Amino acid sequence: MKRKIALLMVLVLVTTTLFIGCSTEANENADNENDVIKIGVFEPMTGVNAAGGAMEVEGIKLANELYPEVLGKKVELVIVDNKSDKVEAANAATRLVDKEKVAAIIGSWGSSFSMAAGPIVADAKVSAVGASCTNPLVTKGNDYYFRVCFIDTFQGKVMANYAVNELGAKKAAIIREVSNDYSVGLANFFMNTFKELTGDENAIVGIADYNTGDQDFTAQLTNIKKLNPDVIFAPGNYSESALLIKQARELGIDAPILGGDTWEAPEFLEIGGKAVEGAVFSTFFTSEVPITKKSEEFLEEYRKRFDKEPASVTALGFDAYLVILDAIKKAGTDDPVKIREALAKTKDFEGAAGVITLDENGDAVKDAVIKQVKDGKFTYLTTIKSKGN
Amino acid sequence: MGMSNFLQQLANGISLGSLYALLAIGYTMVYGILRLINFAHGDIFMVGTYIAFYSMTSFLLPWWLSFLIAMILTCIFGIIVEKAAYKPLRNSPRISVMISAIGASFLIENLAIVLFGGRPKAFPIPDMFNKVVKIGNVSIVSVNFYIPIITGILLLILLYVVNNTKTGMAMRAVSKDYEAARLMGIDVNKIVSFTFGIGSVLAAMGGIMWGLKFPNLVPLMGLMPGLKCFIAAVVGGIGDIRGAVLGGFILGLGEIMIVAFLPSLTGYRDAFAFILLIVILLLKPAGLMGKNLTEKV
CATH class of the missing domain: 3.40.50.2300 (Response regulator)
Structure with a gap:
């Protein structure tokens, strides 16, 4: 007898769950379609x-x-x-x-x-x-x-133009976040334009790589320091970049450090502190x-x-x-x-x-904005038109 | 490569290595006593760093007080983790405890994501740790002087406690045989808790030093250091406190030198640690300083 009751209970449970399952599903579908x-x-x-x-x-x-x-x-x-x-x-x-x-x-x-x-x-x-x-x-x-x-073909050009025309740089060093397609791609476009503008095939004096999540960049930076570049282009994730710039300044590297749109995060300023003062990067928009x-x-x-x-x-x-x-x-x-x-x-x-x-690739064609870290804030420097580049 | 460049790289390597050494001591300590690989060590390290961060930023306490509070609270936290995740499994096969350790690690990580948020936090650095000291052409940040000093002091204290005190004697007894230790009137649970407490204080200390050197806190920050310090501990001979220090230095110097002299292999920087682990396990399974003990039957 006991076993029969147990069996019955199980049956009741199973059927009710089934029904509950059905009804909610039906509701969801109705929601979706209507x-x-x-x-x-x-x-x-x-x-x-x-x-x-x-x-x-x-x-x-x-x-x-x-x-x-x-x-x-x-x-x-x-x-x-x-x-x-x-x-x-x-x-x-x-x-x-x-x-x-x-x-x-x-x-x-x-x-x-x-x-x-x-x-x-x-x-x-x-x-x-x-x-x-x-x-x-x-x-x-x-x-x-x-x-x-x-896209980065444009962004790379913008930053290379800035490095050559505004900073008068002749030699650049590159630091890439090598496991990040964004960073590697942007660095390539920067290098192409930089070589073109300076007319010097050897204008890129050194390339150093790091991995996403790395915290220590002293080894790469020590190698870069010895090359004595006029400018360093180091696009990458905001937190790694902030640590990288901090360590670069601590090692006594004074060259301006440039980057891309990913730097525009409050964490970049917080982690980098005083070290990121003067860092310049391109981005999409400014509230100013x-x-x-x-x-x-x-x-x-x-x-x-x-x-x-x-x-x-x-x-x-x-x-x-x-x-x-x-x-x-x-x-x-x-x-x-x-x-x-x-x-x-x-x-x-x-x-x-x-x-x-x-455009035909599905990309927007837009102007770029250049910003600089000043007094612990991102400040607007200039707008670069997408046409005429 | 010039001489000053090499000296700079050497300084980079030693400062990274001493940080690894500091973390590896805590790892090896718990293993040495309990024969348990505490996978949650990296996460206790993370919790310690966050406690120090919040005491400084939210409660606006001076840094030395924050560091002290972080060490005390992390110590309590470590003991709680031990009581909840490891004590109930004291008489279970070792593999169950290890799985429980992995579970505890995941739980702490995910709780941290919920509590602290996924966005990175910037660890505030007191000025005395953030000065650049120049020796010739070599630049060193002052925190890098404190880390080896702290590691050295902790090493001496630990060696003294383990080898010369009654509690240390009890710890060594527990590490050899639970049952026999209990028969000798040692409160095994108390000793285990004590060990965990010390291990957690070391983790907190390591976390704070890590934060001062790399002021970028995320809930998963303990993952990679945890793994690397486990490797440092194994390379040095797991369970041996001096071995952990040696392993930490080998790992730190090795990583820096790979990037410095073979820049094309930078992508394999983390792999260096694992390759080192495999090589050591093949050639000297007990680690560099470990003794080859015959397994008890």
């Missing part, structure tokens, strides 16, 4: 690039708050952490397209992570819009990857010179909420969301393939960090 459009976000929220991801997500969330609806449906953000890791980035993208069935994807800070997700979004035919991933290979040959920022009406709206809303100045990548995260929203509106549906077609045609779209027109 009133929610999901936009996936994959960004580094933990790990060495966490600050970059957090700043972009700030912008994406702000945009979602201000523009929460499209085609009469609510837009839901599905934010997944890619843990500053290439394998996790691929996993995150797979989860967004397979499980969450998002209409489009935003991400990721760090070109390497975007490149890891590239084949996945292309296979699934879901478009991704990068906010600040600048390596040319992110969008090249991938019909489903777009971005709202300029609003470019469009959207910039003003973005700045006002951001300052109201966070009571500080936004980073460039926050503005770009904001723009990436709006560009997708605009494409969904134009496509008139949340069908990912139709959204892709609309995205590819994006032209003269007014974003917070400038006007966006996507």
Whole structure:
């Protein structure tokens, strides 16, 4: 008798769980089809690039708050952490397209992570819009990857121009974060232009490498010091770069140190302290010179909420969301393939960090801004036009 | 390569090596007594650094008080980890304790991500640790002088405690045989807790020195140093305190010299530690200073 009762109980339990499972699933489906459009976000929220991801997500969330609806449906953000890791980035993208069935994807800070997700979004035919991933290979040959920022061929030129024309440098040394596609790519473009401008094949006197996550750069820097370069170009992650500059100054290296857009994080200033004073880098946007009406709206809303100045990548995260929203509106549906077609045609779209027109590769053509660390703050130096370079 | 350049690289290597040595002592200490590879050591190191960070930035305490508080709290934290993750498994096979150690390590890391956030924090550096000292053409930051001094002092204290005190005698007895030690009237649990406490204080001290040298705190900061110091301890002969110091210096100098003289191999810097581990295990499994003991049956 006891056994029969037990069996019955088990049966009841199993059937109820089954029913519960069914009913929630049905609800979710109804939600999906009728009133929610999901936009996936994959960004580094933990790990060495966490600050970059957090700043972009700030912008994406702000945009979602201000523009929460499209085609009469609510837009839901599905934010997944890619843990500053290439394998996790691929996993995150797979989860967004397979499980969450998002209409489009935003991400990721760090070109390497975007490149890891590239084949996945292309296979699934879901478009991704990068906010600040600048390596040319992110969008090249991938019909489903777009971005709202300029690319490193341009950024490398901008910094090489600055080094030669503003600083009068004749010899440069390069320090690369060798496991990071962004850093290696940007360093290459810088070297090409630097050699061209100086007309000297041997203008690059030395190249040193380090790995993501390294803390000690004294060995590389001691080797660089002996070469006595006029300028050092060291694009890389903000925390490693800050430690690197600190150690360079401690070793007595006085040459100006230049970098790229990834340096614009508060952590760069905090970790580097006095040592990063004078460091110069190129980036996308400055709150001191609003470019469009959207910039003003973005700045006002951001300052109201966070009571500080936004980073460039926050503005770009904001723009990436709006560009997708605009494409969904134009496509008139949340069908990912139709959204892709609309995205590819994006032209003269007014974003917070400038006007966006996507070229045949899916890259935005934009001006660059040069900033310098002064009195513990990022200060605006100049704007470099994208044309005429 | 000029002489001054070589001396600078040597200084770089010694300062990195002494930091590894400091961390490896704590590792080897726990192993020597408990025959347990404490995989959570790197995470206790991380917790210690964060405690020092928060006492300085949130509670605005002077640095020496913050460091003291960090050491005391980390000591308590280490004992709690031992009581929760290792004590219940005292009579289980060693492999279970090791798995429990890995679990504890993951738990602490993920809790730290939730509590402290994933974004890096900048460790404040008091001026006395941040001065650049020039000797000829060689520049050295002052913290690099303090690290070997602290390592040396701790080494002497530890050697004294282990070899010349009653508690030390009890520790050595426990390391040989739990049961026999218990029969001799030694409170095994107390000795184990004491060992863990000391190991955690060493981890906190190492973490603080790490923060002063590399002021970049992230919740996973203990991972790589933890692994490297484990290797340093094994290379020197795990369980041997002087061996750990030797292993730390070999590792630090080796890493710097690889990058300095073979720049094309920079990408394999971390691999150097693991290759060294394999070579030592093949040629001298007991480590450089270790004694070859015959296994008890």
